[in-house]
Amino acid sequence: MSWYHATMYDAGRPAGSLWEETAPALADGADLGPNGDDVCDIAIIGGGFTGLSCALHLARDFGADVRLLEAGPLGWGASGRNGGFCILQPTGLSYDSMISRYGEAEAKRFVASQVEATRFVRAFAEDEKIDIEPQGEGELHVAHAPSRYAGLAHERDVLNRTFGIAARLIPSSKVQEQRSCGGGAEQWVPGS
Ligand SMILES: Cc1cc2nc3c(=O)[nH]c(=O)nc-3n(C[C@H](O)[C@H](O)[C@H](O)COP(=O)(O)OP(=O)(O)OC[C@H]3O[C@@H](n4cnc5c(N)ncnc54)[C@H](O)[C@@H]3O)c2cc1C
16 A cells, blocks of 8 residues: 555656746756767666756766656656755664664764765755755754653764764753744754
């Protein structure tokens, strides 16, 4: 059984997205059709974030002759449905579990790559003049109940000590003032 509607898997019936609707039109002269020229340095399959970014950087930064092959409209897949969060920890694992499963060195490499990725997205949007409406410099992790606050204090310590990420605890009263939710919270700024 699938969690999503069947159209989610069918490139022939693409659902529109906010990103598509609010994106500027493609540049004049953009060549989207097959041109019969099937010889290139590099063929990239898939026109979501990964393929498009790969194609752009290979062509622009390395002068490669690139073709991008997409089964549906560009950005049709997960990239078009993205929530727009550009944040760390894209995994269900806690930092402790990550370290015990993969070791501290590997966990550090992973977290560093996430910090780099968030910086890359921001710098890329600035360079390319893409109006992504960035919201703040950090994240707010909220404790859903007072008992979760201690867990956030521990996470703050791990972030500070092991990963060198500035994190601080915000008392519950302050969070309630700002966000009308219970418990306490933790905030960090990537790499600051
Ligand atoms: C609902 C939702 C919300 C999300 N929210 C966030 C978020 O807030 N923050 C975040 O960081 N991540 C989020 N993600 C994850 C993120 O969107 C994906 O990790 C990212 O878009 C993946 O990009 P991609 O280019 O690898 O894949 P996709 O965007 O899926 O692109 C793959 C493309 O390859 C094409 N393709 C596949 N096979 C072939 C083939 N054989 N021939 C030709 N073309 C082919 C597909 O048609 C598709 O267009 C979200 C994902 C979903 C589904």
